[in-house]
Amino acid sequence: MFSLTFLGTGAAEGFPGVFCACPACERARLAGGRNLKTRSCALLEETILIDLSPDIFPQALALGINLSKIESIVFTHTHADHLNLYALMSRANENAAIFPDSAHGKGSIDVYGNNAVGRAIELGFIENPAFRRERMVYHPVKEGDSFRTGGLNFHALPANHKKDEDCLLYIVENGEDTLLYANDTGSLSEKSFDIIREYGKRFNVVSLDCARGLLPGDGHMGLAEDLATIDRLRAMGVIDTSTTLLLNHFSHMSGITPDEFSDHIKGYGLSLAFDGLEVKV
Numbered sequence: 001m002f003s004l005t006f007l008g009t010g011a012a013e014g015f016p017g018v019f020c021a022c023p024a025c026e027r028a029r030l031a032g033g034r035n036l037k038t039r040s041c042a043l044l045e046e047t048i049l050i051d052l053s054p055d056i057f058p059q060a061l062a063l064g065i066n067l068s069k070i071e072s073i074v075f076t077h078t079h080a081d082h083l084n085l086y087a088l089m090s091r092a093n094e095n096a097a098i099f100p101d102s103a104h105g106k107g108s109i110d111v112y113g114n115n116a117v118g119r120a121i122e123l124g125f126i127e128n129p130a131f132r133r134e135r136m137v138y139h140p141v142k143e144g145d146s147f148r149t150g151g152l153n154f155h156a157l158p159a160n161h162k163k164d165e166d167c168l169l170y171i172v173e174n175g176e177d178t179l180l181y182a183n184d185t186g187s188l189s190e191k192s193f194d195i196i197r198e199y200g201k202r203f204n205v206v207s208l209d210c211a212r213g214l215l216p217g218d219g220h221m222g223l224a225e226d227l228a229t230i231d232r233l234r235a236m237g238v239i240d241t242s243t244t245l246l247l248n249h250f251s252h253m254s255g256i257t258p259d260e261f262s263d264h265i266k267g268y269g270l271s272l273a274f275d276g277l278e279v280k281v
Helices: 023-031 056-063 085-090 115-127 190-199 223-236 258-264
Strands: 003-008 041-044 048-050 072-074 109-113 136-140 146-149 152-158 168-173 178-182 205-209 244-248 278-280
Touching: 003 056, 003 205, 023 258, 085 115, 109 115, 109 146, 115 136, 152 190, 168 190, 190 223, 205 223, 223 244
Parallel strands: 048 072, 072 109, 109 136, 178 205, 205 244
Antiparallel strands: 003 041, 003 278, 041 048, 146 152, 152 168, 168 178
16 A cells, blocks of 8 residues: 555646636635645655646645655656746755755655656756756656656556657556556547556556546546546456546636536546545555
8 A cells, every 4th residue: 555645636727727717716716625726746655756746835835745755756747737847956956955865875866757858857957057967867758668666666658648748647556556647638548548458457546637627628638538538447447446536637727616526526436636635545
């Protein structure tokens, strides 16, 4: 068993949107509580992040998370709501991150992601030549790759999202318990289903993109695409009635507040993830 904490569960604009006065955002502001969503980011155990949100600082403060314990960051893609380059590069600044102990014994952190992530990191070092390259170890990842970090195994799947970048989704497991973390993405590709089929193990927890809410999917999924994905996974035998099914990365563009959407999906055996939700996988 391992822990999954949703630090943020909103889409790029947050919910309510930063400068937005649409009816859904106004209702969310008035209702507060779980209707307020920061940008998506997740913590595995105490040492691994999936993505690095632009809201990572307030997220850590709100949830009492000590980010100096982070040893690995696994990125899905380079959209700015998932790769906060300023915060990431501060980890290579010896004046910003005074942290002498790590798995490498020299204060370094492991960063996993596609080639676009690698290019972003390189640009960060070019723009900040005084930063210490030895503090950040970049590991390129492409679809179909597997790697191990922080005691967990990761298997990369292709996302259907940013057309000029090989965005990734991840199967995460400890040898017994398994998570499918799938956002940002539209409907999963056949290649993703092939990797899942080849992997072959039952998922304890599935987290699916649902930025579109009740609207038709595009580069993100809506409820219809989520239900079709769940039906496909069930037919493959990789989920069952004991699998926890969560929807994540919810956007104001859906035109419906998180509470309103949660009421709508009650009969489907699904739950909408919220900021601070901790799940045991």
